[in-house]
Amino acid sequence: MEVSDIMRARTSRRSYTSSPIPKDSIEKLQDTIEYLNRKSGLHIQLVLDGEAAFKSFKKTYGMFSGVKHYFAMVGNSSDPLLHEKVGYYGEYLVLVATELGLGTCWVGSSYDAQNCNCEILAGEQLVCVITVGKSPESLSSRERLVLSMVKEKSKKYDELYQYDKQPPEWFWDGMKAVELAPSARNRQPVQIIYYNDVIYATTGQFQYNKIDMGIAKLHFALGAGGRFELGEHGRFYKDEETV
Incomplete structure (x- = not known):
């Protein structure tokens, strides 16, 4: 796929199926993460057992369903460019996942960070997560509602x-x-x-x-x-x- 086609195919998905991410896709994502971490100094992680961070209705407002996997966007809290790095390299990872046929969604706050199953070393912080996984072919009614709301803005x-x-x-x-x-x-x-x-x-x-x-x-x-x-x-x- 051309990168422009991948960008057009990408849309924020909040509903995920029970189907696991294929092994070869996991390997591709892990290789990409390793490369991006070397380039950026970030500590991005693919969390494959991440249900706990999305179980609380109070935290997620019921906006997500079936989330099991996500990218934990972790980095040095003293880095003045931390948030911009998270956006730049995290979106590259999103586009790789999209090309692999996976759904993704940037999540800034509507998850339970205390139950995020990732490694945060001394001097690091968890900035946000990006959900990833197999999504239904059609958007859910909740996803269509959110999409219509954001398009208006x-x-x-x-x-x-x-x-x-x-x-x-x-x-x-x-x-x-x-x-x-x-x-x-x-x-x-x-x-x-x-x-x-x-x-x-x-x-x-x-x-x-x-x-x-x-x-x-x-x-x-x-x-x-x-x-x-x-x-x-x-x-x-x-x-x-x-x-």
Whole structure:
């Protein structure tokens, strides 16, 4: 699959079947996690026995069903780029899972972190989790309701970027990918700026916006073909390795 097709296929899934993740898919995910952890300094983990974190209706608000597996997004709590790294490398993992035919969903708070079955070393923190697993072919009524609600909050395409002169054609390839990027409550807080022949991204100061920034940067980099520096106003470099 082309990366653009994978992005279009990705949708947030909150319902999962009892079917296990195939062994070869688990191996692919574990290999990807090992690579991403080396690149980023994160401590991402695939949790395969994770039901306990999603059993509490009080924590999940009844928005998830059948969750057994998730990626625990863990990293150094003193890293100023932690949340952005979680978004950038976590979304890469989401797209790998999507290509494998698995459903995923970013989960910032509606789970029981105290019962998250992951390793958190001294000086580390659990930022969020990403559910993963086999999902039914059709969206549940709950999923359709959530999807309709978040679509209403979507920004117009031309609110996602600014430029001082006409950008190159590949800029628009990147923006099409950004439009497909998930964000918390679908607020799409990230803007891609093209100014003086330099491309950078900017957003507000809330930490969860930084996760969204990492996700949007990853999408732009894959769509346009290049690498985005981490950090507010981090620059985009065309034709460099994305991850």
